[in-house]
Amino acid sequence: MKTAAPKCPRCNYENVPQAVFCFRCNRRLDDTPVVNGLDGTGSLVEGALRFIRRRDHSLFEPGRIERLRKARSKVLPENLNGEPLTCLNCGTHNLPTALHCVQCGAPLLIADEDFGTQLRLSGRTSVGKVRSNNEDSLALWSLDGVALALVADGMGGAAAGEEASRLVVESVQASFTVRERGSDQLALLSEDELAERLRTAVQQANRIVVERARRDASRRGMGTTATLVLVRNNRALVAHVGDSRLYLVDAHDRTISQITQDHSFVQALVASGHLTAEQARYHPMGHVLYRALGQSADLEIDLYRQTLRSGDRLVLCSDGLTRHLEDHEIAEIVLRTDNPTEATLDLIELTNERGGEDNISVIVLQLEGVGQA
Numbered sequence: 001m002k003t004a005a006p007k008c009p010r011c012n013y014e015n016v017p018q019a020v021f022c023f024r025c026n027r028r029l030d031d032t033p034v035v036n037g038l039d040g041t042g043s044l045v046e047g048a049l050r051f052i053r054r055r056d057h058s059l060f061e062p063g064r065i066e067r068l069r070k071a072r073s074k075v076l077p078e079n080l081n082g083e084p085l086t087c088l089n090c091g092t093h094n095l096p097t098a099l100h101c102v103q104c105g106a107p108l109l110i111a112d113e114d115f116g117t118q119l120r121l122s123g124r125t126s127v128g129k130v131r132s133n134n135e136d137s138l139a140l141w142s143l144d145g146v147a148l149a150l151v152a153d154g155m156g157g158a159a160a161g162e163e164a165s166r167l168v169v170e171s172v173q174a175s176f177t178v179r180e181r182g183s184d185q186l187a188l189l190s191e192d193e194l195a196e197r198l199r200t201a202v203q204q205a206n207r208i209v210v211e212r213a214r215r216d217a218s219r220r221g222m223g224t225t226a227t228l229v230l231v232r233n234n235r236a237l238v239a240h241v242g243d244s245r246l247y248l249v250d251a252h253d254r255t256i257s258q259i260t261q262d263h264s265f266v267q268a269l270v271a272s273g274h275l276t277a278e279q280a281r282y283h284p285m286g287h288v289l290y291r292a293l294g295q296s297a298d299l300e301i302d303l304y305r306q307t308l309r310s311g312d313r314l315v316l317c318s319d320g321l322t323r324h325l326e327d328h329e330i331a332e333i334v335l336r337t338d339n340p341t342e343a344t345l346d347l348i349e350l351t352n353e354r355g356g357e358d359n360i361s362v363i364v365l366q367l368e369g370v371g372q373a
Contacts, residue, residue: 016167016208019174021091028091082344083123083363085109088143088176088186096122096140096341108142112233116369119147119231122340123363126348128320129356135161136318136361137224139169141176146186148176149229149363151244153318155292156222164209164224164294171205172228187232194230195303198239202226202293202301206241209294223294227260229316231365236314238304242292243267244318244361246304249331251311256331259304263291287319313343314365320358324351340364 006015006029008022015023022029084093085108092103097120099110111118127134135154140147152168154161176186176197186194205226213219225242238246243262250256261267266283268290269275275283291300308314313334321330325347333350334343343364351360 016170016174018204019170020177023170023173026091026093082341083125083138083140085121086139086141086173088141088148088173091173091177098142107144109147110145111369112145114233117145117233118368119145119365120340120368121147121149121363121365122344123149123151123316123361124344124348125359125361126352126356128359129352131359133162134359135165136320136359137162137165137169138316138361138363139173140363141173144187146230146232147365148172149231149314149316149365150226151316151318151361151363152224152226152293153242153244153320153359153361154222154224155289156219156294160213160219160222161224163212163219164222167208167212168202168205168224168226168293171208172201172226175201175204186230191235191237191305194232195237195239195305198228198230198237199301199303202228202239202241203299206293206299207297210297213294223289223292225289225318226293227316229314229365231308231314231367234308234367236306236308238302238306240302240304241299242289243287244316245322247315247317247327247330248306248308249313249315249334250309251313251335252309254331254335256315256327258327259306261302263302264289308367310367310369312367313340314363315347316363316365317347318359318361320356320360321347321351321362323358324354324356334364338366340366 006019008027010027011025013022013024019029082096085096085098086093087101087106089106090104092101094102098108100107109119121140123138123140125136125138137152139150150172152165154165213222225244227244227246228239229246230237240260243264246259248257248259265288266280266285270277270280315330315334333346337343344362347362348360
């Protein structure tokens with residue numbers, strides 16, 4: 001028996017079946033429905049209006065705010081902080097540098113005292129310079145020092161691709177959100193148990209994409225990649241389907257290596273010796289996949305494990321980035337700064353300078369203070 005998709009009592013958004021919090025407004029889905037005419041944000045709006053009335057009205061003269069916004073946009077890039085860090089305890093969005101959730105106080109990117117590790121991360125996406133819509137989705141989550149990062153690159157047409165990648169983000173978030181002491185035990189699970197949690201989360205996301213396409217004829221053929229990374233202490237676990245990539249940038253040797261394998265037909269030809277890597281880079285079928293979420297209910301998922309050392313970076317990206325940047329260029333950019341936010345901005349800026357032919361998504365995770373050789 002299929003579980004009905006829970007509709008949010010506040011905003012009526014149709015969430016994935018296992019959701020605990022509304023993906024759109026973060027309201028807990030089992031809360032008492034909002035009474036018509038009453039809105040919990042009303043008092044906040046009134047307070048803001050009272051504040052404005054007390055201020056010097058010269059600031060609010062016609063066109064003043066718009067002029068300020070335009071001036072600011074020339075100095076600061078849009079969404080300077082990048083993708084928010086979502087608390088797995090309550091679903092609240094936090095700054096990507098948050099140590100504790102601003103809403104519930106749960107520990108997020110706290111240092112691990114036993115391993116002496118501290119994780120810093122940042123993620124952002126760009127529509128690119130050619131396309132008018134963004135079919136990529138990405139997300140960052142954390143609880144108790146454990147971090148999750150996801151990049152999903154949708155396909156199947158503008159609306160279908162966007163929906164497929166968004167459904168993966170929603171489904172993964174629901175799979176790891178605390179429910180009956182679920183995700184608050186991530187720090188205690190064995191590595192094998194964590195790997196199985198990742199596999200199950202991606203399998204569940206695939207079923208949701210397949211089911212949505214079955215229900216809606218306009219979504220037939222939609223699919224998405226999914227590369228999901230979990231970092232705990234000095235270990236990274238990965239569940240992967242498609243041709244989005246995870247790289248390890250070794251800060252000690254200053255080298256870069258691709259952890260995941262592309263599930264594309266061209267990559268299969270390279271592996272079998274029929275094409276060189278250089279030929280594959282410019283092959284017209286380079287981005288045709290033989291494995292992706294949404295193709296069938298039965299899905300094979302690759303799992304990887306990686307030990308990290310202090311200073312190492314993990315770079316998670318869609319193929320819109322690797323279409324324009326060589327691996328060594330990615331390494332050079334992320335190693336020239338200790339700030340993951342700067343690294344993501346620089347990677348996307350250079351990709352767009354070189355044409356930005358596809359949507360671009362990138363997440364940089366940097367481990368500090370491991371203290372192990």
